Amino acid sequence: xxxxxxxxxxxxxxxxxxxxxxxxxxxxxxxxxxxxxxxxxxxxxxxxxxxxxxxxxxxxxxxxxxxxxxxxxxxxxxxxxxxxxxxxxxxxxxxxxxxxxxxxxxxxxxxxxxxxxxxxxxxxxxxxx
Amino acid sequence: xxxxxxxxxxxxxxxxxxxxxxxxxxxxxxxxxxxxxxxxxxxxxxxxxxxxxxxxxxxxxxxxxxxxxxxxxxxxxxxxxxxxxxxxxxxxxxxxxxxxxxxxxxxxxxxxxxxxxxxxxxxxxxxxx
DNA sequence: ATTCGTGCAAACCGTTTGCAGTGCT
DNA sequence: AGCACTGCAAACGGTTTGCACGAAT
Numbered sequence: 001x002x003x004x005x006x007x008x009x010x011x012x013x014x015x016x017x018x019x020x021x022x023x024x025x026x027x028x029x030x031x032x033x034x035x036x037x038x039x040x041x042x043x044x045x046x047x048x049x050x051x052x053x054x055x056x057x058x059x060x061x062x063x064x065x066x067x068x069x070x071x072x073x074x075x076x077x078x079x080x081x082x083x084x085x086x087x088x089x090x091x092x093x094x095x096x097x098x099x100x101x102x103x104x105x106x107x108x109x110x111x112x113x114x115x116x117x118x119x120x121x122x123x124x125x126x127x128x129x
Numbered sequence: 130x131x132x133x134x135x136x137x138x139x140x141x142x143x144x145x146x147x148x149x150x151x152x153x154x155x156x157x158x159x160x161x162x163x164x165x166x167x168x169x170x171x172x173x174x175x176x177x178x179x180x181x182x183x184x185x186x187x188x189x190x191x192x193x194x195x196x197x198x199x200x201x202x203x204x205x206x207x208x209x210x211x212x213x214x215x216x217x218x219x220x221x222x223x224x225x226x227x228x229x230x231x232x233x234x235x236x237x238x239x240x241x242x243x244x245x246x247x248x249x250x251x252x253x254x255x256x257x258x
Numbered sequence: 259a260t261t262c263g264t265g266c267a268a269a270c271c272g273t274t275t276g277c278a279g280t281g282c283t
Numbered sequence: 284a285g286c287a288c289t290g291c292a293a294a295c296g297g298t299t300t301g302c303a304c305g306a307a308t
Contacts, residue, residue: 003307005263024298039265044298046263062189062240065297079230082237092229097243100221101208104248108211111191111242114226119233132282134288153272168290173273175288194272 010035011046012055021059021067021078021087061087061113077111081118088118139164140175141184150188150196150207150216190216190242206240210247217247 010031015022018030024043032038047068050056057071061080067087077090090112098107139160144151147159153172161167176197179185186200190209196216206219219241227236 003262005306007264037265040297041266041299042264048299058191060189060191060193062187064189077229079234079236088231088234090229090231094223094226094229097223097241100206100219100223100241101243101245102217102219102248104251105208105217105243106246106251107208107243108245110244112226112229113240114230114234114236115239116230116237117235119231122233122235132287134281136289166290169272170274170291171289177274 006035007031007038007042008046008050010038011043011050015056015068015070020089021069023065023067025065027068059087077113079114079116079118081121082115083117083121086118090114135164136160136167136171137175137179139167140172140179144185144197144199149218150198152194152196154194156197188216206242208243208245208247210250211244212246212250215247219243 011027013034014027014030018026022030024040024047027047028038028040028043031043047056051058051068054071056068059067059069059078061067061078064080064085064087069089075093077093079088079090080086081088093112097110101107140156142163143156143159147155151159153169153176156176157167157169157172160172176185180187180197183200185197188196188198188207190196190207193209193214198218204222206222208217208219209215210217222241226239230236
């Protein structure tokens with residue numbers, strides 16, 4: 001079992017404050033603002049630990065680095081903005097994709113990524129980053 | 130413009146012979162069987178070139194390295210086997226996922242990955258690799 | 259006091275690049 | 284001959300690990 005540390009808390013806070021998947025670098029920057037001595041190795045270690053504990057989940061999108069997100073929400077999907085590259089959660093799910101697989105293949109799960117323009121970019125406001 | 134070389138041919142053949150997305154390493158092994166002196170750098174260079182030319186396409190799946198596949202087929206999706214981890218093409222597409230995005234978001238494209246057991250693994254035959 | 263977590267720096271691994279030699283035109 | 288492509292090896296960037304210090308129990 002692991003101990004509650006300032007670092008772990010800062011990392012958890014980073015996710016809570018952003019509400020979207022984050023890269024290790026982003027976590028370092030955001031959590032590092034609250035805890036300047038925070039090192040990248042600690043971020044990686046905790047991301048991996050928290051993922052194994054089921055607190056986080058890895059989101060790997062095409063052409064991008066792996067992102068991490070809180071595993072609190074249930075089944076959902078992602079939307080990546082073609083302009084600002086940020087990734088957002090989508091709660092909707094079409095369900096029932098079993099029919100898509102070729103005969104002989106057993107479908108156990110699925111993942112959907114939508115691409116397009118996010119609200120900010122579409123309105124010309126630019127990323128709210 | 131690029132010249133036709135033995136290496137390029139061997140790499141193209143690798144994709145043609147497998148009919149599924151391949152990792153750079155797999156390409157090296159398969160094409161390297163026909164052309165032993167083939168180096169990994171050449172594989173990477175050609176994969177990148179062929180991708181820029183539109184001959185190949187990059188497929189990035191969660192938890193995996195980037196894969197490459199021939200860009201000949203039109204819009205399609207992927208199926209990854211939870212047992213052997215191999216990736217297969219799926220021609221089906223549910224289409225019309227625009228309704229899934231939150232208000233204010235513009236959907237321009239989508240990508241779907243199914244997970245489960247492939248034909249080989251399900252039948253107990255094991256990967257035909 | 260003991261044990262686990264952190265920070266730093268070196269190690270790693272997949273990918274890219276520089277350079278000299280080879281093959282294609 | 285001229286130039287692109289290859290192979291090797293060094294360089295790179297993100298991620299992981301070893302080790303000694305600091306924090307939590």
